[in-house]
Amino acid sequence: MKLKARLSSIVVALAATLATLSPSLPAAAQGMMVPPTRCFDLPVPLPEPLPLPASDATAPGAAPIAPVAPSIGIPRPLPTVSPPPRIAPPPRPISPCWLTIRSHTVTVDIQDQVATTRIDQIFVNETGRDLEGTYVFPLPEGATVTSFSMFVDDQQITGEVLSREEARRLYESIVRANRDPALLEFADRGAFQARVFPVPAGGKRTLRLEYSQVLPQDGGLVRYVYPTAAERFSARPPQETSITVSLRSTAPLRAVYSPTHEVNVTRSGGTSATATWSSRTTPAQAGVRRSFELVYGVSPSPVGISVVTHKLANEDGYFLLLAAPALQLASERAVPKDVSLIFDTSGSMAGAKIDQAKGALRYVVNRLNAEDRFNIISFSSTVDTFASGMRPASERDRAIAYVDGLVASGGTNINDALFTALRADTGGRPHTVIFVTDGLPTAGPQQPDQIVENARRALGAGAVRPRLFSFGVGFDVNTTLLDKLAADFGGASAYVRPDEDLEAAVSTFYGKVSSPVLTDLRLDFGGAEVYDLYPSQLPDLYAGGQLVLTGRYRRPGTIDVTLSGSAAGRPQQFTLPGVTFASAPVKAQEALPRLWAGRKIGYLLSEIRLRGANKELVDEVIALATRHGIPTPYTSIFVPEPTVPVAPQRPGAPTTAPLPQPTQAPLNTQQGRAQAADALSQGLRSAPAAGASAVQNSQATNQLREAQSAPTSNSSGVQTVADKTFLLVDSVWQDVSTGADAPPAEQRTRVPFASEAYFELVDRFPNAGAYLSVGPRVLLELEDSWYEITEA
DSSP states (O other): OOOOOOOOOOEEEEEEOOTTSOTTOOOOOSOSSOOGGGOOOBOOOOOOOOOOOOTTOOOTTOOOOEEEETTEEEOSSOOOOOOOOOOOOOSSOBOOEEOEEEEEEEEEEEETTEEEEEEEEEEEOOSSSOEEEEEEEEOOTTOEEEEEEEEETTEEOOEEEEOHHHHHHHHHHHHHHHSOGGGGGGTTOOEEEEEEEEEOTTOEEEEEEEEEEEOOEETTEEEEEEEOOGGGGSSSOOSEEEEEEEEEOSSOEEEEEOSSSOOEEEEOSSSEEEEEEETTTOGGGTTOOSEEEEEEEEOSSSEEEEEEEEOOTTSOEEEEEEEEEOTTHHHHSOOOOEEEEEEEOSGGGTTHHHHHHHHHHHHHHHTOOTTOEEEEEEESSSEEESSSSOEEGGGHHHHHHHHHTOOOOSOOOHHHHHHHHHTOOOTTOOEEEEEEESSOOOSSOOOHHHHHHHHHHHHOTTOOOOEEEEEEESSOSOHHHHHHHHHHTTOEEEEEOTTSOHHHHHHHHHHHHSOEEEEEEEEEOGGGOEEEEESSSOOOEETTOOEEEEEEESOOEEEEEEEEEEETTEEEEEEEEEEEEOSSOOGGGTTHHHHHHHHHHHHHHHHHHHHOOOHHHHHHHHHHHHHHTOOOTTSOOOOOOOEEEOOOSSTTOOSEEEOSOOSSOOTTSHHHHHHHHHHHHHHHHHOOSSSHHHHHHHHHHHHHHTOSSOOOOOOTTEEEETTEEEEEETTEEEEOTTSSOOOOGGGEEEEETTSHHHHHHHHHSTTHHHHHTTOSSEEEEETTEEEEEEOO
């Protein structure tokens, strides 16, 4: 059986206990994310769970059960399990529901590619009636359950491991009985199953499951995957989902990166690190329906390089390159640099802002490396400097005294401050410029284009181009000016909102760029013919940091990749031999196209905003955003289909009825894409350069440009699954990944939901189970043919 599906999430399937049913009969869920008060009464037949082995008995024809860990029994071999028997509908309706997952905590320990995952969950029964059910966890391939604990009235619940075939029968029975295809996402996995009875009304159950696995390695990267889509199988979203991954390696760790989630990585020495993610700290990703992935590289080289690739049919390939230096290079090989600190001391900085600015200046000056040089340029209506040129780090005490004497007063002469800093003679050393302002230019030249042009002229012929990092404080800043300066000088722009701390923002940033170990980076991809690289200008490589580069390639094959640069004027070169640029899809790298597309959209939006709009660029943004399900600032192109709840009258009837369609045509039509392009053009033309909305738009665009994880939409009308995006149009989830209009009805193969032909699609096509899990009605393309999943 050829099945392809993604790793799963925790599932709890429960139904009301009925006197007419067997006390051990649980049912699967009617739907996901539905509060108990909306669990509609449906007279549907319920699937019998696969029988659990008794703790003191042996299944007929099976060897005795060998306990792997307390409360876990695995038959050797597993007993033959008959298909679930057909059950007559009960004489009165029942209300199958998902339980509520109150908390979902995952703790992972990885030691040299061996991962141990511990899951702690609390389930709550909010239905107002006693329930019973089945706990199901679809296991990753090769995983071994090492412990499971759940106690009911001081009795420990036991469970069993199901083979892939047994788990598949269980999933299909739930899909057939409850008209919910969500579990098809896991159709190629084995599972762990345990019965839960009773769960009293208002009661809760706490469980812990632990399993271990050996992690695969690809392209020099070790990959760990855990499902975080528990929200799909909970009556309400969990209050918090958190993941903590502890890495320990015998070989030196290099890149530690998540292509799916915004993780916080803390390193401890050269061979260990901790990566954390929480739905509380990144609420935008709390409901994202995709697995959590963490990849890391190990290498004895001072700079570790890893490359992974992915190629879809009939188009060029995608790649991701990670490069990370050894942590100890911060002290051993930090490149001597010059630092210019340009700080606004105009009257609007008075009060807390000037105090925070002084704190930030002290932080940077006190953390200069021994061979660094620096200068401080303060500006209001005029410009003042700490020194006439770059001074050695040993003069930090005198600089602190200068900072202590700064006073906020006067106007804002941005032009002259930049000109003074950028014309400094650095003698060819790397030059980092940190520019902080809280206002619009009010003295000297005030037009953004003129200020940027004057800044370019300040460098002079042959001067080393600095890295300029701009910080806008508050909302009264010209975001176009700050973003254009950062783009032209190979840096980045950031914004500190009125309720945020300037000192913390600047200090955190400087901690990341304080120790460059490789500058003037260049990459050689041999004959792969790469293009559309993002970032388009390679940054410097800093100790404790990493380069994350995405791009496209035209020629598959096995190719050496070389990274070269300069360290304190000495050329350096690092080569990763034998990189495979794939000629076919790589399942583990399905997020690469979406990550690349998000970065390109951010780049295109910046170009349109800073250089002027043209139709080709706007159309390309809409095409990429539609195909990959990526929301854009300046306009909302994903308009969810409005619905109202309607109680179903028969099994399989929809629980919602569509209201009148939105004014924008669907994005899988030429008319819809044209309307979206017009809306985006209008949004860009009318977007202000200053103010709260300007800061928000700039931050959103920069986030896309610098995305570390593949962006997705939180719209209720958009789902991204593997390498496809689905939009909800006329109550049907329609595949928009081809970039073409939906085909007419006569060009579609109609397949009834939950029919034999329906499950044959799951067997026949890679990822079909994951695609069909988006809903009971789907229109999708599989290997150049279109299929429409219709009402059963």
